[in-house]
Amino acid sequence: MIEKYDPTQIETKWYQNWEKNGYFKAGATGNTDSDETYCIMIPPPNVTGTLHMGHAFQDTIMDTLIRYHRMQGKNTLWQPGTDHAGIATQMVVERQLNAQGSSRVELGREAFVDQVWQWKEQSGNTITNQLRRMGASPDWSRQRFTMDDGMSAAVMKVFVDLHEEGLIYRGQRLVNWDPTLNTALSDLEVESVEENGFMWHFNYPVADDNGDASDVFLTIATTRPETLLGDTAVAVNPDDDRFKHLIGQQVLLPICNRLIPIVGDQHADPEKGTGCVKITPAHDFNDYQVGQRHDLPLLNVLNFDATINKNAPEAYQGLPRYDARKAVVAEMDRLGLLVETKPHTLMVPRGDRSGDVIEPMLTNQWYVDAKTLAKPAIEAVDNGDIKFVPDNWKNTYYAWMNDIQDWCISRQLWWGHRIPAWYDEQDNIYVGMDEADARARHNLTDEVKLRQDNDVLDTWFSSALWPFATLDWPENSKELQTYYPTNVLVTGFDIIFFWVARMIMMGMKFMDNIPFKEVYIHGLVRDSNGQKMSKSKGNVLDPIDLIDGISLEALLQKRTQGLMQDQPKKIEQIKQATMAEFPEGIKPYGCDAMRFTFASLASTGRDINFDMGRVEGYRNFCNKIFNASRFVFMNTEDHVAGEFNLENASTVEKWIVSRLQNCIIEYRRHMDRYRLDLASQAIYDFFWNEYCDWFLELSKPLLKTEQKAQVQGTLLYVLDQALRLLHPIMPYVTEEIWQEVKAKFQLKPDSIMISSFPIVNKSLIDDQAEAEIKWIKTLTLAVRQIRGEMNIPPSKKLTVLLSQASEQDQSFMQSNLPLLKTMARLEALSLIQNDQEEPPAATALMGEMKILIPLAGLIDKTEESKRINKQIDKINQEIKRAEGKLNNEKFVNKAPDHLVAAEKAKLESNQVALQELNEQLEKLDKL
Template identity: 80%
Template sequence: MIEKYDPSLIESKWYQHWEQQGYFKANQQGTGSYCIMIPPPNVTGTLHMGHAFQDTIMDTLIRYHRMQGKNTLWQPGTDHAGIATQMVVERQLNAQGTSRVELGREAFVDKVWEWKEQSGNTITQQLRRMGASPDWSRQRFTMDDGLSAAVLKVFVDLYEEGLIYRGQRLVNWDPTLNTALSDLEVESIEENGSMWHFKYPVADAQGQATNEHLIIATTRPETLLGDTAVAVNPADERFQHLIGQQVLLPLCDRLIPIVGDEHADPEKGTGCVKITPAHDFNDYEVGQRHDLPMINVMNFDATINHNAPEPFWDMPRYEARQAVVKAMEDLGLLDEIKPHVLMVPRGDRSGDVIEPMLTNQWYVDAKTLAGPAIKAVDNGDIKFVPDNWKNTYYAWMNDIQDWCISRQLWWGHRIPAWYDEQDNYYVGLSEADVRHKHGLDETVKLRQDNDVLDTWFSSALWPFATLDWPENTQELQTYYPTNVLVTGFDIIFFWVARMIMMGLKFMGDVPFKEVFITGLVRDSHGQKMSKSKGNVLDPIDLIDGITLEDLLAKRTQGLMQDHTKKVDHIIQLTKEDYPDGIKAYGCDAMRFTFASLASTGRDINFDMGRVEGYRNFCNKIFNASRFVFMNTEDHPAQAWTMDQASTVEQWIVSRLQHTIVEYRKHMDRYRLDLASQTIYDFFWNEYCDWFLELSKPLLKTAMKAQVQGTLLYVLDQALRLLHPIMPYVTEEIWQAVKPRLNLSAESIMISEFPTADEALRNPSAEAAIEWIKGFTLGVRQIRGEMNIPPAKALPVVVSQVNQQDQDMLAAHGELIQNMARLEAVTVLSAGAEEPAAATALLGEMKILIPLAGLIDVNEETQRIEKQMGKIEQEIKRAQGKLNNDKFVSKAPPHLVDAERDKLQTNQQALSELQEQLEKLQSL
């Protein structure tokens, strides 16, 4: 074992060893299977903190169950990420002075594959750096041959059952990318805009404009050109007499009906709503209810098409907006313009404003597939952790809409539909399959659909397609359904639900038994991490460290790639939070931090102070182990027994059993935060702080060999408990434990996970050591308060002693003297006068340390008073800042909170010093 803890010296060594030995591979052996499917990250880029958080949870669970002898599979893979990947390659081509259109489809797709091969290893290398142990031999990609074949079969089967169809409906349309988007790919952003109020003349029986007008309000004047009705609420007495009549649509010379519909809210706006079914999702529903025509007035690039009046042809939408407003003003039909704050839908990749667009797309009948998926959660076949997330699932599933699965891209699974020259379409696994099924010979010219499938369509098949479905493989039989899906709440609708629907449809069983919903990783101030905010952390930077200069360069580059120009605040934020860059903490410290924050379903604030603390924990584990090894060099290589164990050993072994039970209970309930706290408390507070100290005098007795064995045994068991979360440091240390205990496993990761033995629980030993700890802490408290050196041997007098206290003093007097550094312990008889002394209580027993000759009361009083004066100045300064309204209102919230924390800490310290002073003055 290396002499000083240095994660950089052990991480690459052990990971390479594990992988070479094949420890990560699913081996089809073991008692029962345990399988997790990795949510496939997009192949486009790098893993972020959310990935690192979830991957730590998954790897911890996999290692935990692997050590229990389960036949484990953690299935790795990546997603082709249609839009994101195509955009990356298109930008590269643009920088080279060309475009995908110039290259043509086939050549462009070849370019994307080239890029994927070059950059695709980035994510897998990051996962390795984070200690992830998936079965790399089974790595999959959503567009590899096997998954592509599964996608084709599912599409064809659903089409032939009538569950996939082609239809014309409204979709989210990105005018920059020229494709439909899912709701997940659209971000609604609050922006300042305007509300235009227009007058629509009511028409008479002959269709001529009257002097009566309906006033409508809109934030999108250009869509006026596609209006096909005006809606009023049927209960609105102001307009009831007009329902069934018509208005003359300005600029278009078209008569459109006035319809009664509850979509019009009498309490909002003017009470009259223009209805544009081809350009608004709510209007589309109104149009369906009233059988209104749908007039699309926009081209795919968001210019006005020739369905609109000629003066507006080919105008970009915002130019057309100005032209419409000007034309309405010229006609005297512009009533007013009001400032208005609205939610603007923007494509998350392009940043362009999304247009609801009437297009022909392919759809899945999601309502039919949703029924069994709802039932699976209802009857408990799938459980959400925490349970409340099933309500989110139900809310969407019970109101599910048909799923638009086509995208106007070139990168992705091309839709397996072929069209003849009359635009009749045929669906099949291939063109040859289509010709065979439909009797089409070579004289019939066919062209394949240009669109590709939504990325979520292939991702929905992930749990079974990665196990080589539709072949009934041994892996499919062994690992499906999988045990748990670890994912974020934000994709319950878009991925979790669709996997459930597809799994039930094609496998006849749920894809996973539990869904563990994690929270969002936020920065230390509770802000969502994003490039534009400049608070993104790269998990690898936490492992390796990074200078401030390199951190600034990385963030600025990431921001510029995100098409934003706000760099100054990134520099300020980075310098403020990381003035010295980020230290190299190592993988184990980062993983333990994530585990400690992994409470079910809650967002987590990632605080670098925690990582620092757990880096110290790694160091503590290492140094404690070195102490054990230095004191067990002459221990014979043999298994540990409890044959002649002392009370101290019985206590630590008993506490170990309690720790094992609690740790396993928390892990089985996905409470990694509580599991990590349990083992942290045991190792640091009980094993290191107490057992190692209690063992030192015993190592000098005839019990040495026995105590050595216990030191090694408990260390071995603690390392095994720690290993799923902290794989590297535990392996490094365990390899040195192994020969001393004659252990047979080749690696800690394939050793047996600890199981509690109730026969080793010893309440009386626990009670005895708790008494010894209480006595020792009482003495230490007095030493600290009175500034008595730790090494100085003290006389102690005890009074009000009961029978238990007498028994403990008789049985463990020597141990107490060693632990508390005492000269002697004198027991006062009942009624005897107590000496002037500093006092601590243990139950009803008083622990008295006579201070005469130990300290100079006057000198100690002056020291405390001087310390109190400094703290009083700090309190006064903090109160002054916090009483300053300008500071509280204008300073960053985390600085204000920090000042409040300082004030509270100093006030507590002042109170404690005051108590010490009062004790001194009473002597």
């Protein structure tokens, strides 16, 4: 064992040892045929990605659970893998090509896809290597990629099977369209951003009987004037007395000079805007629904690059959408139909990759009949087969599933699973696993020319199969039989709709069984101020930087990298905030401290504010564990290993072993309920407060007695059990120390990670020993507190008297007199009988018993009086200042509430301190 705790000396060493010895592999505990299995599927990170704080938090939770169950002897599998991340990956490679003066179009599809594969081979292991740095222990031998052969075959089979059942079809619908990437996007890939814009009010003339413009107008309001070109109706509310008489009539659409109907629809809210709504079914999702209800034509006026197409008047054809917007507004103004233009704040949908404004676009896409698949998936949660933790998240699941829309699964990309559909020259569709299979299924000869669909499948389609496709489905493999359904899915609430629900749908459909028994929903990791971490805010933390440390200069460069150089103000703000928070950069804390921080914050379902102070504190905890262990080893060098028992043990040993049993109960209860925060607190409190602060101190005098060998055994036994409890959260420091314990106890497992997890032994719970040691601790702390209050040096041995002691108090005192003298540094400890007069003394109460420390001869009365009076004067000044502030109405009424509350708290604290100092003066006067 190394002499001083240094995570850099132990982390790489032990991880390589674990991986080399195959401890991460499924069934590493030797119980591959055990009926008790435990399996977690990793939410596959993007192959383009690097580890961020959300990953680190999530993976700490999963690894802790896996290590915890692995140590219980279960046949355990943590299935790793990565996602091909269609859009993200294609964009990365396209940017590289653009930098080289080339493009994917120039390369062609086949060469471009080859280029992406090459890039994946070079850079695709970045995040898995970072996961190794986090101490993650998945079965790397089973690593999967959503585009590998086995996964791809599963994806093709699911598509073909669903299509044959009529659950996948091709249709024309509105989708989120990214004009930069030229592809449909899922809702998850669209970010709504609040921006400043304008609201234009236009007059549409109601048509007379001849179809000409009358002098009656309907005023509509829009933030997208260019969509006027695609209007096919105006809607009013059928209950709106202002307009309901016009329902069934027509308006003459300005600029286009088309007659469009006035329809009655609840979508038009009389309380909002003008009460009249222009309806553009091909360019607005709400308008599309109105169009479906009233059988309105779908008039698409945009090309895929967001220029105006040939369905609009000739003057606007070919114009980019925002140029067309200006032209439409100018023409409406010229016609006298522009009523007003108002500044308006609106939510603008932008593609999360390109940043471009998304257009609702009418396109031909492939869809899944989600309503049919959703029914058994809803029932699985309804009947309790799948449980959400916390339970309230099932309401979010239901809200989406009960109102689910058909799922657009096609993307206009080149990287991804290409849709297994082929078209003949008449555009008839043939679906199969490959072209040969498609021909065979439809009896097509080679003379029939076929072309494959150019689109690829939405990434969520393949990841929806993750729980069973990674276990070699459709082959009925041993792994599939053993580990499906899995035990728990650990994920964030933001993808309940997009991934969790779809995995349940696909699992119920193709496995006729749930994919997981529980869904543990964790919160998002935010910065210390509760702000979401993002590159644009410059508040991102890299978990590897917390492990290894990073200089201020490198941190500043990392946080401002990629920001536009024309944003100097923003860059300066980020730099100033970073220098204020990390004036010397981030020092190395090691993996264990960071993991313990995440565990301590992992309360179910709530977002967490990441506090660097906690990381510092848990780095100190690692050091405490290390130093305490060195103390144990130095004091057990001559210990002869044997079977541990408490047959001749002292009360102190019975107490610590009893406290250990209670810690095991508490720890396991919390872990089984996914309360890693409470489990980590339980072992922290036990190890630091009870084992280190008390048992190690209480053991020192006992090690000098004839009970030495017994006490040595207890020291090692409790250390061994505590290390095993700590291991799932803090794997490295516990392994380093446990190797020494293993040698002392001659234990069989080669690693703590495959040792057995502590099991409670209720026969070792000793309420009497716990009560007795609690009494000793309370008395010791009371004496120490009096020392502190009276400024008595720790080295000064005291005479202590006990008054009004019960029979139990007297018994505890007599049984533990030598121990009490050592712990409290006492010269003597004796009882005052009821008929004896109490001397002037500093006093503390312990139940009904009084603890007295006679002060005569202990302190210089004059000097102590001066010291106390000096403190009283200082506190009086603080009280006067605080009272002045709080009596000032301007301060109380105008200052922020938290500042007023802080001032009140200071005043109360100083008033309590003043009272205590005056009581000390009174005690001095009696001497």
